[in-house]
Amino acid sequence: MTRIIDGNEIADEIRADVKASVETLTDAGVQPGLATVLMSEDGASETYVSMKQEACEELGIAGHHHEIGPDEPADALFDRIDELNADPSVHGILVQMPVPSHVDKATVLERIDPEKDVDGFHPENVGRLVAGNARYKPCTPHGVQKILAAEGIDTEGKDAVVVGRSDIVGKPMANLLIQYGDGGNATTTVCHSRTEDLAEKTRQADILVAAAGVPEMIDGEMVKEGATVIDVGVNRVDADTEKGYELVGDVEFDSAKEKASAITPVPGGVGPLTIAMLMYNTVKAASVQSGVAVDLP
Structure with missing residues (x-):
């Protein structure tokens, strides 16, 4: 059975940790x-x-x-x-x-x-991330790391493929996956709009992170049997609904879930983690700037 990852549940756990740290700071x-x-x-x-x-x-x-x-x-x-x-x-x-x-x-x-810079996009913070000494990890890639950890998905030695090379998700995601330490140590390939034979690359992935911003560009034929599929994409497409559109990811969910061992839906997958990790970074920043220690896992 494919496991549908509940991003809201994981985000709620992180928010609980953040709230406890807020209380520690407030008491101080x-x-x-x-x-x-x-x-x-x-x-x-x-x-x-x-x-x-x-x-x-x-x-x-x-x-x-x-x-x-x-x-x-x-x-x-x-x-x-x-x-x-x-x-x-x-x-x-x-x-x-x-x-x-x-x-x-x-x-x-x-x-x-x-x-x-709680987004983690200042050049100094980007440099620290690449050097393996991140001050604040960018929210969405950090959220993906938290999903993998919460689901017990070990990245060490695994083949990871990131589809997309944006400064916001693709590049920092690849950097986090190759870092030495927990949540890293993966052999990581970055694919993008100029990649030849994308499907050949994605079918090698034990962990596939889709972050290209192209609706349903990855279908089940492009997914390795038993892979973990993390869909970062959020795309509006025309649909016969009250709003006139629906949200879909970069992965064609129905076909991909037939191959994946675990997969994030859109919505309700990675999205909730992005805001949770922004709150996490804000509390970490308050701790750093005030000198009041907090316990943020």
């Missing part, structure tokens, strides 16, 4: 604070920010939300980031992407204080 006079900054009128971005703020409220983290008009000059965003960097009540800063075309994304990431 420190309330963790996360600032979200939105410079967009994109509906999906607004929803994501709202979900992050709701998670803060649930766990006792102080949520600070800032909105900047998308037509405002880039300096309006940079000045706000500078203010948040200097605010001791803010331990984590997240600028919701995408930003408008007149704002340079790389400059935004570099502007955030690396100790407050």
